[in-house]
Amino acid sequence: MNITLNGQAHSAAHPVRLSNLVEQLTGRQLNHDGQPADGRRLGIAVAHNSEVVPRKQWATTGINEGDDVEIVTAVQGG
Template identity: 40%
Template sequence: MKTVKVNEQQVSVHDRATLVDVVGKVLDRDLEPDGRPTDGGRLGVAVSIDGQVVPRTAWQERVVDDGTEIDLVTAVQGG
């Protein structure tokens, strides 16, 4: 197991965890390998590592290292 920091909170993940794994765990949602929710709903999040946005198309390829700091931003509708 390794630990990453998501929005300043420590999250334990398995050794080969990708961003898809981390996002799914933090949001408590099952995700397809490409980052889409398995329930067909919308996800509405953006992810950055070290201030650099990681496109969803790269989530399944991006294995996270122990201690990686991740920012997860959720879109909110309002007016």
């Protein structure tokens, strides 16, 4: 399945959920509620087809052929 991930073409196994992509990109396992299994802060936000998806919905939001996903990291600074 082909999607756009952070503006780049990306091939993903089907079916895939937002939580799977977050785990791939961060290298960290997530609980069903989107919280990191290690208890540390994750500091990211996810948009699916230009709509921000709440963390609690990552595990239930499926990705389809041609979808656009943006996963952004919060950065502190000034």
